[in-house]
Amino acid sequence: MFFEEKRIIQFDEIDSTNNYAKNNARNLPDGTIILAKKQTAGRGRLGRTFISPDSKGLYMSMLIKNRDYDLNLVTVIAAVSVYRGILKICKIKTKIKWVNDIQFEGKKLCGILTEGVFDTETGKINRLVIGIGLNIEKWHEIPEDLRNIITTIEDISGKKISSEKLCLEIVKNIEKLLKKTNSERGKQKILKEYKKNLNVFNKEIVLVSGNVKISGKIKDITETGALIIVDGENNEHIVNSGEIIFQ
Numbered sequence: 001m002f003f004e005e006k007r008i009i010q011f012d013e014i015d016s017t018n019n020y021a022k023n024n025a026r027n028l029p030d031g032t033i034i035l036a037k038k039q040t041a042g043r044g045r046l047g048r049t050f051i052s053p054d055s056k057g058l059y060m061s062m063l064i065k066n067r068d069y070d071l072n073l074v075t076v077i078a079a080v081s082v083y084r085g086i087l088k089i090c091k092i093k094t095k096i097k098w099v100n101d102i103q104f105e106g107k108k109l110c111g112i113l114t115e116g117v118f119d120t121e122t123g124k125i126n127r128l129v130i131g132i133g134l135n136i137e138k139w140h141e142i143p144e145d146l147r148n149i150i151t152t153i154e155d156i157s158g159k160k161i162s163s164e165k166l167c168l169e170i171v172k173n174i175e176k177l178l179k180k181t182n183s184e185r186g187k188q189k190i191l192k193e194y195k196k197n198l199n200v201f202n203k204e205i206v207l208v209s210g211n212v213k214i215s216g217k218i219k220d221i222t223e224t225g226a227l228i229i230v231d232g233e234n235n236e237h238i239v240n241s242g243e244i245i246f247q
């Protein structure tokens with residue numbers, strides 16, 4: 001079976017599966033998957049914490065190295081892979097909030113943190129870690145500030161599903177889509193699926209990126225997944241990172 005071909009490292013508890021994958025990237029084979037039941041210092045985008053309670057979610061990292069693919073499309077691929085995985089295994093149709101949060105009815109179901117590891121000799125990213133945190137089971141002790149912001153597969157469907165099954169499906173999708181980036185047609189197909197499932201078009205938004213704030217509407221996504229925002233004075237801004245706040 002597919003899973004047996006992969007190198008999987010499982011922890012009951014770890015600080016962060018992304019940390020482990022990054023720190024050991026040199027010695028681990030391409031495609032290695034790190035799974036943990038619980039993370040004590042799970043990390044999110046923009047320096048945030050990702051709360052990862054024991055056995056309540058899928059907390060995984062996948063190491064990508066020594067292969068040909070389009071690095072620019074990795075965040076897009078990760079989002080599409082999770083979207084597809086949840087649809088197939090849980091029969092839930094989610095939405096992607098740029099850049100790669102997975103939401104259901106405006107609540108966050110999954111966050112993705114993709115990190116490059118630089119080769120100190122060449123100064124180039126030669127290893128990549130895709131970290132995925134997906135809320136599966138209801139948490140009873142959910143912090144007050146997250147109560148209206150996040151959701152779980154169990155909250156949505158009433159069912160408990162296997163995190164391994166979901167992981168397997170997501171990994172299969174990532175593998176398939178990374179290969180597709182080697183052709184122009186493949187890349188266009190991935191972008192089309194990503195855009196189709198984004199929930200950001202035709203809405204007034206504020207994009208916050210560091211100290212910069214841009215208000216406007218999202219017109220489109222570039223070939224590399226960046227946002228094209230049109231502000232009130234009809235100026236276009238292309239933005240690669242940050243967070244969208246709906247108005």
Ligand code: BTN
Nearest residue numbers: 016018043044045111112131133
């Ligand atoms: C975000 O929502 O900002 C991204 C969250 C990514 C969380 C996952 S859980 C597995 C992996 N290990 C981490 O420390 N973070 C990612």
